[in-house]
Amino acid sequence: MIEVRITVNGTVVERSVEPRLSLADFLRDQLGLTGTHLGCEHGVCGACSVLLDGRSVRACLTLAVQADGHRVTTVEGLASCATARRLSAELSTRHGLQCGFCTAGFLVTATELIQESAGAELTEPTVRAALSGNLCRCTGYQAIIEAVRAASRPSAPPEVDVVGSP
């Protein structure tokens, strides 16, 4: 067992973990943060995306021991992020989700994308390329792309907090 100290959603957690434990299983099973979903578990579907030191990563392709000493933000932690709140409101009003399984991963990936764009409205090809690593089997993507573009617009509508607290 390996001792790890990881800052998760702003709180320092210290645990003893098996080296083969993925960051995704650590978050879900040891911390109860089940907003991070596991789909394929080999890096294809993007449902388990979380932010590691502010960068999106696949929690199924990251070991918990690799996150030792780093900051992790899950979809629960995005509740305090204005960009993510605006994006969830757009996803909600534009029917950008149906079953919701993939939505946490889309929120994480798209939040990073919008923040990197630094106020410039995102084009459709940019959004499509950036979200190509997140699979959705319900929506057909059109509404998700539209929601992300809308959330990136400087004139986005007022925030609606639909994420709720963790």
Added chain:
Amino acid sequence: MKPAPFEYLRPASVAEALAVLAAHADAGADVKVLAGGQSLLTLMNLRLARPEVLVDIGGLAELDRVFSDEHDVLIGALVRHRRLETDPELRAQVPLAAAAAGHIGHVGIRNRGTLGGSLAHADPAAELPLVMVTLGATCYLESRADGVRAVPAEEFFLSYFSSALRPDELLTWVRVPRLRPGQGWGFVELARRHGDFAMAGAAAVVDLAQDGSVRGVRAGLMSAGERPLLVSASGPADRDALAARRWDALAEAWTAGLEFSEDPEYARQLARVALRRALTDAETRADADARAVA
């Protein structure tokens, strides 16, 4: 979909990593080096790889650095794809590598995956091995027994997922020639969606003299054999086609002898198209560069 158990070691320096690798190589243990883990952890999750010992070098900041002089850029093995893709200096100095890095997987993969990891994985369908072979880069392999040895990228890749790396060696640095005046580059990847594994891919560098004559061409293909192929060196030399910049004729000649396992005629056509486009893009950029200099 969970890895099999393994022993986990996290050396605090390259020297310590080399000592750990030497000790385990002597003992004949099945050791893998973990960098970003974007290929290795996939294989371990699928249990296609079951290493007994994992040596995590991810925290070795000394290998996450870049140095450059007027000829080359020295890139540390732990420089991540996303940095290669977006760093303004690297984009200016090694634009072919930067463009190719943007095709690797998805953003979440590029945020973690490293140059050294991609090269050591030696996937013939991967972007950066092709780029390093095309640019004539040099891989630096270190071991406790022999210190540093320099291996040209063309000799580094041996076959599917096999490289010149010995079990006691660590790939630490890669020396990549900078784009020179008169040179233009092209990188084309054909895939169903951005980020999917390539059905075909080509990289090219066209080198034009000041009078516009072709001084040299280096071009390579991915997903076209057991390793990245430098087809401009191994294929037939057609001096006339080269001088006349007949890229499609060259692309046809350089893909004619390749052996593809699945749907060979379709695969050959895709490789030819990717190669022609990469050569044409490289020529266009070289011409633009020559005009800017003139």
